[in-house]
Amino acid sequence: MDEIWRKVQSHVDERAVIELVRDALAFPSYGGQEQRAAEFFVDRMKKAGLEAELQSVPSDELMPTPSFNAIGRMRGKEKGAALLFNAHIDHSPPGEGWTKDPYGGVIEDGWLYGLIHNRAACALFIEAVDAVRKANIPLRKDVVIMGVCGECLGGSGTKYAVSHGVTADYFISGEPSQSYIWVKHAGSILVKIHVVGRSKHFCNLPRSQGVSAMEKMVKVIAALGKSQTPQASVREGGWLTFEPKPGFEGLPQINIASIRAGRSREYVMRPGLLPDFCTIMVDVRSLPGMDKETIRADLVRLLEAIRAQDSEFRYEVEFVPDLFPDPFDSPPDSYVFNSVRRAHKYVTGQDPMEMGKSETFDFVFAASDALWMSKAGMTGLIYGPGGTYMMIPDERASIDELITTAKVYACVVADVCTRT
Numbered sequence: 001m002d003e004i005w006r007k008v009q010s011h012v013d014e015r016a017v018i019e020l021v022r023d024a025l026a027f028p029s030y031g032g033q034e035q036r037a038a039e040f041f042v043d044r045m046k047k048a049g050l051e052a053e054l055q056s057v058p059s060d061e062l063m064p065t066p067s068f069n070a071i072g073r074m075r076g077k078e079k080g081a082a083l084l085f086n087a088h089i090d091h092s093p094p095g096e097g098w099t100k101d102p103y104g105g106v107i108e109d110g111w112l113y114g115l116i117h118n119r120a121a122c123a124l125f126i127e128a129v130d131a132v133r134k135a136n137i138p139l140r141k142d143v144v145i146m147g148v149c150g151e152c153l154g155g156s157g158t159k160y161a162v163s164h165g166v167t168a169d170y171f172i173s174g175e176p177s178q179s180y181i182w183v184k185h186a187g188s189i190l191v192k193i194h195v196v197g198r199s200k201h202f203c204n205l206p207r208s209q210g211v212s213a214m215e216k217m218v219k220v221i222a223a224l225g226k227s228q229t230p231q232a233s234v235r236e237g238g239w240l241t242f243e244p245k246p247g248f249e250g251l252p253q254i255n256i257a258s259i260r261a262g263r264s265r266e267y268v269m270r271p272g273l274l275p276d277f278c279t280i281m282v283d284v285r286s287l288p289g290m291d292k293e294t295i296r297a298d299l300v301r302l303l304e305a306i307r308a309q310d311s312e313f314r315y316e317v318e319f320v321p322d323l324f325p326d327p328f329d330s331p332p333d334s335y336v337f338n339s340v341r342r343a344h345k346y347v348t349g350q351d352p353m354e355m356g357k358s359e360t361f362d363f364v365f366a367a368s369d370a371l372w373m374s375k376a377g378m379t380g381l382i383y384g385p386g387g388t389y390m391m392i393p394d395e396r397a398s399i400d401e402l403i404t405t406a407k408v409y410a411c412v413v414a415d416v417c418t419r420t
Contacts, residue, residue, distance in 0.1 A: 022105030045072035076139035084168035088151030097393030121174025128409035170336035171380030178387030324367035343411035
């Protein structure tokens with residue numbers, strides 16, 4: 001395998017790697033609006049010698065408009081696919097605070113700036129498979145590239161693709177991993193908490209006629225605790241019921257992601273009126289053993305304790321459609337895991353971090369399409385470029401990391417897709 005890997009690496013065109021990543025990041029591609037990106041990747045996959053198609057993905061409860069996946073395949077001599085590469089081609093808005101053009105492909109001091117997450121990985125997949133083709137490595141089974149829509153909306157593209165036969169023995173998700181190998185991450189369960197008050201006008205006396213739903217919501221926020229902070233279990237004085245699990249340290253956590261208030265359930269804002277309806281959205285990052293029913297019971301217990309102290313407190317709990325409702329939990333000893341570990345060491349001379357944590361990055365708190373591939377019966381992992389600067393102003397990845405990742409991907413294809 002060392003001789004094959006040496007040959008494959010020699011066919012990774014480092015300049016072409018960076019140029020393709022820059023081209024892939026040169027335009028916006030929001031959730032449900034990925035057609036341009038999907039067409040781009042289909043075109044580039046065809047130029048790299050892959051069979052490629054634009055897969056139409058219908059709308060669903062999370063992705064309100066139809067969109068597209070880009071599916072590519074390099075065939076082996078035997079039936080079936082050994083390895084599937086997955087990266088989503090949608091992204092979140094750049095947000096405020098950028099000093100570089102997020103679509104400009106700016107290279108400075110060894111960094112490539114742009115919305116790296118996650119189209120860069122899709123570009124690296126193509127360059128990796130192209131290197132295997134140029135090296136004339138005969139594959140026993142297929143390698144598949146899946147550039148998917150709607151990941152930021154709950155994984156619509158991946159769910160559709162795997163339910164329509166796009167699967168393999170193993171998968172690699174190109175989510176930013178800081179060059180660590182990740183086989184676990186949290187689930188993401190979204191719940192709305194509504195507080196119902198009683199509206200009144202400034203002119204209406206006495207003051208006690210009104211109940212501000214927003215002021216009552218302050219009690220809820222205080223009881224939930226700080227966002228993005230490890231939660232204590234019920235037995236430790238917290239409000240969530242769970243058992244700690246190895247590999248999921250630091251979980252569960254919550255994020256109070258949004259708040260809306262106003263008059264009626266339409267949140268009409270009138271400065272002279274007390275708001276009689278207030279809603280917060282809470283993202284519960286869960287670990288194995290937690291689900292909507294355990295979280296509902298925990299929330300009701302918490303909110304009933306508030307009501308016991310406040311006769312004017314009224315609430316409702318509403319779970320919204322699932323994004324990534326379960327944690328991802330894959331074995332750390334699979335063939336693909338060991339292949340990535342060996343290939344990373346071969347390319348870099350160093351062992352990769354396995355579920356490593358740094359002061360700036362810890363993917364265990366994320367949620368991703370790895371869940372849907374795992375549920376489809378594939379065994380896999382997360383390994384991709386970027387991480388520390390993911391989804392912050394001036395998002396970037398180092399040039400060296402992009403090239404290294406492409407080489408690792410190429411070596412893994414040459415290993416996994418040729419094994420007997």
